[in-house]
């Protein structure tokens with residue numbers, strides 16, 4: 412369990428993290444989301460003692476990272492995959508880390524295989540591609556078989572096989588009862604990986620909820636209907652709480668009525684339906700709606 416209470420970090424005038432409180436529970440994958448500069452990395456750095464909070468506190472299983480006797484066996488961290496001693500081979504880098512904790516070399520070989528870097532383990536880490544560096548960073552995080560994993564953008568630069576591996580790995584780790592906090596800007600990936608999400612914006616918590624609840628709260632459920640009698644159906648379902656959008660000569664999007672009710676109304680009037688599909692919004696839709704006002708670095712719109 413990771414517990415942040417009133418966690419605050421100021422860099423000069425800038426409050427990068429502003430009175431943030433949350434708990435990250437074991438047994439599930441918690442996604443950490445937010446626009447560029449929202450404070451995710453700074454929060455993660457404070458969890459593992461790389462940045463000192465200006466105010467507040469953060470603990471992992473009740474202990475602050477700095478007081479842990481063997482941190483590698485408690486918390487696996489991937490923060491900056493490029494922060495590797497470039498002259499050493501990947502294997503030597505991991506062996507050097509392992510030696511600080513009395514972790515046997517056999518475990519080094521295990522994590523090398525787990526992360527899929529066996530064929531390059533004797534190469535200098537400085538020559539690694541972004542994706543290979545990322546895999547090495549993940550191997551390092553797993554070295555001490557920790558109960559808690561903190562992974563900042565772990566799929567950044569990974570090929571599709573690597574992305575799938577990370578997803579399956581963190582899901583498995585959570586199923587074993589581990590605590591997993593994971594940041595990513597890839598919403599489709601996050602939607603498949605996380606059970607719970609914490610969204611930061613301008614250093615503050617904008618949402619802290621189960622993923623499906625967040626999507627339900629921040630998107631609109633609609634029903635896509637196809638019928639040769641669109642006009643009749645539109646009249647039949649019309650009401651003060653119903654919004655009807657024509658999406659084609661034989662299709663409608665209906666908001667405000669669920670699919671079974673629309674089906675019943677159509678059946679009552681003998682209107683044939685060729686399609687009746689409830690659609691919910693995506694995590695990306697929910698995220699964009701939620702963070703709309705908290706985006707600092709907004710790109711220019713591309714003309715359609």
Ligand SMILES: Nc1ncnc2c1ncn2[C@@H]1O[C@H](COP(=O)(O)OP(=O)(O)OP(=O)(O)O)[C@@H](O)[C@H]1O
Pocket residue numbers: 422425426427445446447448449450451452453454
């Ligand atoms: N060492 C530092 N000195 C000064 N400002 C910093 C420092 N580290 C972070 N910041 C600032 O703190 C804010 C939060 O940055 P942070 O890297 O935590 O955001 P983030 O949510 O991880 O962003 P991204 O998605 O771009 O990685 C930003 O405005 C950043 O410029």
